[in-house]
Amino acid sequence: MTDTTAHLGLPMIAPSQAQKHVTHNEAIQMLDALTQLVLAGVESETPPAVPNPGEVHALGAAPTGAWSGKAGMLAQWVAPAWRFLAPQEGWRGWDATGGRILVWLNGMWEVWTPELDNLTGVGIGASADMTNRLAVASDGVLFSHSGAGHRLTINKAAEGDTGSLLYQSGWTGHAELGLTGDTDFHLKVSMDGSAWIDALVVDANSGHVSGAAVQSAPTDITAGRLARADYAYGPGNLIGAVSQTAGQPTGAVIERGSNANGDYVRFADGTQICSQLAYFDSSAPNVDADHVYPASFTSPFDQAHTASIATPIGGANLAQLDELARGLTVCPYDGGGWRLRAYSYGGGDIGLVPFRLSAVGRWF
Numbered sequence: 001m002t003d004t005t006a007h008l009g010l011p012m013i014a015p016s017q018a019q020k021h022v023t024h025n026e027a028i029q030m031l032d033a034l035t036q037l038v039l040a041g042v043e044s045e046t047p048p049a050v051p052n053p054g055e056v057h058a059l060g061a062a063p064t065g066a067w068s069g070k071a072g073m074l075a076q077w078v079a080p081a082w083r084f085l086a087p088q089e090g091w092r093g094w095d096a097t098g099g100r101i102l103v104w105l106n107g108m109w110e111v112w113t114p115e116l117d118n119l120t121g122v123g124i125g126a127s128a129d130m131t132n133r134l135a136v137a138s139d140g141v142l143f144s145h146s147g148a149g150h151r152l153t154i155n156k157a158a159e160g161d162t163g164s165l166l167y168q169s170g171w172t173g174h175a176e177l178g179l180t181g182d183t184d185f186h187l188k189v190s191m192d193g194s195a196w197i198d199a200l201v202v203d204a205n206s207g208h209v210s211g212a213a214v215q216s217a218p219t220d221i222t223a224g225r226l227a228r229a230d231y232a233y234g235p236g237n238l239i240g241a242v243s244q245t246a247g248q249p250t251g252a253v254i255e256r257g258s259n260a261n262g263d264y265v266r267f268a269d270g271t272q273i274c275s276q277l278a279y280f281d282s283s284a285p286n287v288d289a290d291h292v293y294p295a296s297f298t299s300p301f302d303q304a305h306t307a308s309i310a311t312p313i314g315g316a317n318l319a320q321l322d323e324l325a326r327g328l329t330v331c332p333y334d335g336g337g338w339r340l341r342a343y344s345y346g347g348g349d350i351g352l353v354p355f356r357l358s359a360v361g362r363w364f
């Protein structure tokens with residue numbers, strides 16, 4: 001039979017021992033120190049002048065005075081002297097000065113850190129549950145870097161699940177952003193937390209944006225909607241190829257072009273203007289002179305066909321030119337162009353006279 005207990009080293013009463021109360025009281029004093037161990041000082045080196053009954057200190061590496069030679073021991077004041085106890089691996093004590101739990105490990109007192117992995121839940125100012133395993137009630141929450149960048153990750157299990165941030169007022173959802181039901185990025189809003197509107201959806205494959213906040217058609221001019229590049233107009237598509245579908249513009253606003261037959265301008269509303277520099281043979285004024293449009297009309301306006309003398313001609317007097325111009329008729333013809341004839345001209349041959357022809361109509 002040993003003289004002390006295996007764990008705390010408490011003295012044991014021997015068979016037929018006299019004055020058993022001495023051994024018993026000594027064990028009680030040790031239990032009083034070690035059970036619910038409270039340390040009045042840690043790494044203490046100098047004994048206090050007036051210690052309190054039962055006061056315990058964890059001694060440092062070089063204690064002095066009555067503690068000399070007792071480095072690393074526990075010193076308990078049991079009047080009129082100090083009692084010394086050797087801490088064992090795993091003993092715990094409360095540091096009354098530092099307000100922390102210490103554990104004796106590998107020959108030194110270390111701060112005890114609770115295991116924080118795989119907790120079932122944490123509530124900070126609130127109660128956590130199996131759905132909200134982290135619950136925080138606070139004026140703010142700070143996530144900061146530890147020396148460089150910082151990323152907050154929200155991961156979902158499958159494509160059809162939801163990974164998002166939900167914004168509520170009075171526990172009713174009014175805004176949500178994230179991956180809601182697919183891998184596209186959604187910004188959703190709701191008046192009642194039940195019916196939701198996808199205000200913006202960013203396609204995960206193309207990065208293009210759609211949703212209720214985006215212009216839905218070329219004719220959509222709803223206030224507050226974002227203009228689409230293919231519906232709205234700007235420097236990139238004001239001038240280019242005009243086009244239309246069912247009477248609605250689908251291309252640029254203005255199109256300009258030229259070819260061997262002249263120049264043309266088309267507008268998105270369907271208006272088209274064609275022009276050409278043509279020569280009229282004054283030696284045969286009563287013969288039709290046909291000139292092809294540089295761009296075809298669906299319906300040219302008869303009254304919008306004009307011809308004006310482009311430049312003066314040497315050898316021709318103004319009276320002859322004026323008579324030719326006043327007697328010249330210009331109209332469209334079935335082949336798609338201008339038809340010129342000077343029915344009443346009798347001023348004589350003045351050669352080829354340049355005329356600037358113009359026509360207005362519609363390209364659709």
